[in-house]
Amino acid sequence: MDITETLAIPIPEQLDSPAVPDQADLDLTTVGDFTVPDPRMKIRDVNVFYGQKQAIFDVNLDIGSNSVVAMIGPSGCGKTTLLRCLNRMNDTIDGCRVEGRVEMDDKNVYDRKMDPVLLRARVGMVFQKPNPFPKSIFDNVAYGPRIHGLVRDRTDLEEIVHTSLERAGLLDEVKDRMDQPGTGLSGGQQQRLCIARAIAVSPEVILMDEPCSALDPIATARIEELIGELRKNFSIVIVTHSMQQAARVSQRTAYFHLGYLVEVGSTKDIFTTPKHQLTEEYITGRFG
Amino acid sequence: MNPTKQIVSGLARRQRAEKRFRLYGLTAVVLGMAFLLLLFGSIVANGYKAFTQTYIELPIYFDPAVIDPSSERDHQTLFSADYWKLVKTAVYQKFPQASGRKERRELTRMVSEGSAYELRDQVLENPRLIGTTQHIWLAADDDIDMLMKGYIDRNVPEDERRLNDRIIGYVDSMREVDAIERRFNTTFFAAGDSREPEQAGILGALMGSFLTLIVTLLLSFPIGVAAAVYLEEFAPRNRFIDLIEININNLAAVPSIIFGLLGLAIFINWFGMPRSTPVVGGLVLGLMTLPTIIIASRVSIQSVPPSIKEAALGVGASRMQAMFHHVLPIATPGMLTGTIIGMARALGETAPLLMIGMVAFIVDPPGGFTEPATALPVQIFLWSDSPERGFTERTSAAILVLLVFLIAMNAAAVYLRERVTKRF
């Protein structure tokens, strides 16, 4: 295969090792309780491989209903990889293999009978870089309802588009120019458009892969505010590089290191009284 | 209504649409491959037999009375003797049952007319043959060749096929005593064009193509690389350079026949260069290949990491030195790849050569750049027009030879490209 083509497929995170303190006494078994009452999704003993290379090791984690879980950790710790397992977006990457179970309603999403199309409609995703389609704002939001056949007529469709934009806090800014291309919006608006697009199909879970990393602080604040709103209706998993962001938006935090889930617990506990040495060092900024 | 249920209700239909779409794609690929197979299959099926040729064994008596009545062994006498008579005598002796003018003429037509030259060359090389009788394998006429290769259907009524029952009888009788057989067709590789299929070969066309490509290469490679270097490194950003770039991109897509018109009007009619020659053909193909080489070379120069040039400039090299000492050596394999691909295209090009008269019927392989010549693809075109089955077969065989060259060149280009890709 042509080398440029290989590079065109984004491998979610570089797999190079970060600076690791005290290699010798690393204990990478998960500290803290990974379960929650009434979980929306359950990750059980998941291992992920890119070809020969293992990226995720025996991870167990519950995604709670109507709450935000933040995944943090240094680059290359596998948090984006794990996120993409939840709606099987890893299927689109050549050579990626997932072992273990990811359950939703007690059914393994990696089951043969499970249709990724349905799964992805129920588990929506917002990407690192805003990626509106080169279509009008209206058509961007209407895309999901249209392909999934959720609407019978134009009125239905307009209603869904309006509610979604409203819930994404974008309606007021774009209601006069719904037929303009979505790519003409500012970065923050584009990202909110992508969120509107994701919620237009009424998913149960929304995955967010560093949704603010390409945005300025003001736009970031708006998105964070929006996440707080969305939590009332959706379960949210967010991958973030910013510990402050994790602290601000999430109820639970999971800290990953080199593909291992090192520590998980309530966000407050993780940031005030981390139990694992690695978590503490990361939080206090010793490496990362 | 629950959205999940709505989605589920449409899933089956959507998955069918997905499968259909995928099937269309697969069909397209399969069709493409099928065409490729059909193309190659039909050419191989038509042509592989042309690599053999039917020969007939005849006891030739090198009659001194015919060849050299005065026994002086004078070159000129030996050269211009009537060797065809020797062949005739030998065939008459072999089939004494044939009598009458018509039947005897049929007999002699079984042997290629080129046999006379074959015998002449043997005598010139070894005059001691004169006076002896030798069993010599001579090329059969193309009709006999076709019969031996199974292209002539014996079940067709006699007056509708090219060979009558009598001749088929002769052939069968020779077959029984192994006096006729198919051998590797050296003539095909060692001779120039001919009106007779059994004497026609591709040597002249190959030589013509070779000479033409040399001119093409000499013109387009240095100039192409120089232009690419200039445009990538030294060209100021202005209207004139934009004009050059637009021209290069457009020339790359101008139909090749237009380049032929250019060659005809400028090189032949205006400069008065000789028609039908490799030098004009090479110039025309060179101009045609130039854009390809410029574009490939520019891509190749662009792919050299800028840090290399910056490093050279940083230690005080001039831009010219940085370019020639550091960037060009790294870009060379890429440029060569583009050049080989351009040359391969030039080798297969026919239309412009028709325009500049390289379609003439030329028997002798060209000895120089300014001698009338033809090229391999043009030879293919010429032969494809001939009605004889023997030429159809040779056309396919010539195509196979051409394709072997092209595939070899492309493989070399791919190999070079792979090596470059590995380094960066």
Added chain:
Amino acid sequence: MSPLFLIFLLLALSSAAYFFSQRRMLRQVRNANVARLSSLPEHFGMLGAIWAGAPALLVYFVWLIFEGDILMAQVLAILPDPESMAATRELLIGDIRNAINNPMSYQMANEEVRMAADRYQELSQTATLALTATCLSVFAICSALVLKFLTPQVRARVRVEKIIRGFLLLCSTLAIFTTVGIVLSVLFEASRFFQTVSVIEFLFGLEWSPQMAIREDQVGSSGAFGAVPLFAGTLLISFIAMLVAAPIGLMSAIYLSEYAPAKIRAAVKPMLEILAGVPTVVYGFFAAITVGPALRGFGQSIGLDVASESALAAGFVMGVMIIPFVSSISDDVITAVPQAMRDGSLGMGATNSETMRRVILPAALPGIIGGLLLAISRAIGETMIVVMAAGLSANLTANPLEAVTTVTVQIVTLLVGDQEFDSPKTLAAFALGLTLFFVTLVLNFIALYVVRKYREQYE
């Protein structure tokens, strides 16, 4: 001394000039005539070599370009009666050349030709001597100038680089010269054609029969040059070609880029490249020998009358030829659509085909249209397939089962073979060439523009 030897001698002398100039500068520095050199010794060497050698080489090449013709003219001039010796001057020259180059032809040639050949050889020897003398004296004069003007104060590197730069610029302008050459040659000959036939008649006339009659009273003695049937035939064949190439090329690009496993992709792509590298004359042969008769046979079996040189056969094979072109351009264009678009759509739960049809293809549309335009331009300009598999007689029809002729076929038919150059018949070929050049130029221009705009959008 042969001319080939002379060029090596001149090159050797130039290299000597290179080393000499280099040494001389170093010596002058050592003798403390000057504090330091303005450039590297190599640059002085190169400048010395260029100054000394380039003029002589220029003389050499110009001389060789004209030598043959001049000598031949002189040889013909001494022949007592050149007209009686061969049908045309060209044939006579050919005979003489053969006699010169080939001992066997020499022996078989007649007395006059042998004499001419001998005379040519003599003249040629003298000419080579003269050439040698001229080149060497030019070299000597230039070397003397080098001695006088090449001093350590000369900024040799700057000069050398300027000369090289000039040479590089000259090479890049060749593209312009080529275009100008094409335009001028075609335009000039076409304008002579339009002096006899009006532009209107050419562009809108419905009758094409360029055969000029030999006798005055023959039917259609003036020839008819209405090119509409050719344009129609070209369009018909190109249209059939695109009907084959566009869907197959596009769909296989989609399949290969989105569905095919890496292994199949790695196997199929080179095969498509092979299909693209097959010379057009091969496709022409395929069309004429295999596809044409097959279609005819098939037509007969279902009761249709298919011409053996039908537009369908030529168009179909041309389509096959263009498949890899369409496929590779579509592949480029489709892969240029950012992966984020795919992720966005797939992440919503769209299937691959929905993603392709609703997001990728609309985004890639300008690029694909540009690619198809380039493919059409290629189909219109394609020559060998139609020369070998399409008809010769102009036939204004839209029925793909009949034989039609095309612009390129007519250009080839009009120009191949011996004919005087000034007849409207040959000039008509240039008028057709002009039309072809103009149409493909416009198509290419639009296509390249669209594709470039498209690329910029995603860069």
